[in-house]
Amino acid sequence: AAGLEGAPAPFDKGGVKVALISYISSGDFFQAYQAGAEAQAKALGIDLRVFPGKQNAAEQREQVQQAINLGVQGIVVDHGLPESLGDVVQQAVDAGVKVVAFDVNLNNPAVPQVEQSDHELARLALEQAVKDNGTSFKAGYVYVAGFAPLDRRNEVWDKFKTDNPDVVERARFGNVSDTTATSTADQAKAAFAANPDISVVFAPYDEFARGVKLAAADLGIAEKLKIYSADVSTADIQEIVEEGSPWVATVATNPAVVGAVSVRAVALKIAGQDVPKQILVKPALLTQEALRQAGVKTIEELAVKVPAFSASDAVTADWIPAKLF
Numbered sequence: 235a236a237g238l239e240g241a242p243a244p245f246d247k248g249g250v251k252v253a254l255i256s257y258i259s260s261g262d263f264f265q266a267y268q269a270g271a272e273a274q275a276k277a278l279g280i281d282l283r284v285f286p287g288k289q290n291a292a293e294q295r296e297q298v299q300q301a302i303n304l305g306v307q308g309i310v311v312d313h314g315l316p317e318s319l320g321d322v323v324q325q326a327v328d329a330g331v332k333v334v335a336f337d338v339n340l341n342n343p344a345v346p347q348v349e350q351s352d353h354e355l356a357r358l359a360l361e362q363a364v365k366d367n368g369t370s371f372k373a374g375y376v377y378v379a380g381f382a383p384l385d386r387r388n389e390v391w392d393k394f395k396t397d398n399p400d401v402v403e404r405a406r407f408g409n410v411s412d413t414t415a416t417s418t419a420d421q422a423k424a425a426f427a428a429n430p431d432i433s434v435v436f437a438p439y440d441e442f443a444r445g446v447k448l449a450a451a452d453l454g455i456a457e458k459l460k461i462y463s464a465d466v467s468t469a470d471i472q473e474i475v476e477e478g479s480p481w482v483a484t485v486a487t488n489p490a491v492v493g494a495v496s497v498r499a500v501a502l503k504i505a506g507q508d509v510p511k512q513i514l515v516k517p518a519l520l521t522q523e524a525l526r527q528a529g530v531k532t533i534e535e536l537a538v539k540v541p542a543f544s545a546s547d548a549v550t551a552d553w554i555p556a557k558l559f
């Protein structure tokens with residue numbers, strides 16, 4: 235493979251192999267994340283080996299071992315369960331492989347963590363919920379424990395409820411699988427049937443929000459519900475701006491930018507350059523009203539209006555091509 239002119243070793247010669255090992259590959263967020271990682275890898279002349287995620291912890295563990303055996307110089311671990319990854323990631327580090335984690339706390343000083351400022355993300359969504367609904371409402375909450383971003387968002391939700399005692403969590407549900415949206419929809423229907431006074435749902439993952447929206451449409455209760463979420467995609471924008479949609483706000487980064495940041499972080503480590511322990515990609519609040527007013531219909535149109543959606547200045551270097559999208 236051709237080297238990258240002006241880049242430090244080993245990028246000057248090319249042929250650098252990196253593995254992207256995901257826990258989840260289905261859904262808009264993870265597909266866009268992978269596309270961003272691939273675009274940044276291509277721009278750096280990296281041979282990126284993508285190990286798709288099937289929500290299978292044992293398989294992801296094996297994939298880390300396969301990547302070590304393949305002789306990769308770097309690994310990006312994208313989501314997963316810390317308890318099943320800790321020792322194999324340490325094996326990779328011991329073998330001299332540079333590892334970066336996105337949204338999984340590996341608790342390893344050699345492994346920088348990429349995240350989307352999840353506390354800020356949840357705070358912005360809940361501030362918008364208060365703006366729209368006041369501080370007294372009955373809520374539904376979608377949460378699955380054990381995923382670092384959801385756990386961080388949950389810390390903010392817990393504090394929010396303590397600070398706002400008239401916000402009552404009537405139902406908690408959620409599912410993360412290859413059918414997250416439809417399974418969450420089934421659970422949401424049961425929750426709404428049992429708690430007809432729920433007027434606000436905090437669903438901080440776009441697949442959760444889609445599920446809740448689906449349930450609301452099936453039950454014919456969309457007009458009395460407001461959904462606050464995380465994440466955005468072109469399909470999400472369409473669901474948010476459509477007439478009568480209860481999905482009124484989301485707080486999001488461009489997942490493709492986060493994928494690119496993850497690959498840059500591992501590239502810097504492979505080049506022996508400094509990488510901060512925590513790498514934050516900041517999210518932006520996107521309300522239904524603002525999206526409608528701006529006439530934005532796709533992520534690409536959003537990237538034109540919101541600079542943070544086209545690029546991040548996290549972990550850059552003058553030898554790393556940054557203009558990707």
Ligand code: SR1
Binds near residue numbers: 337381383439465
């Ligand atoms: C199952 S965890 C899903 C979340 O991971 C990423 O942080 C996305 O923002 C998504 O909400």
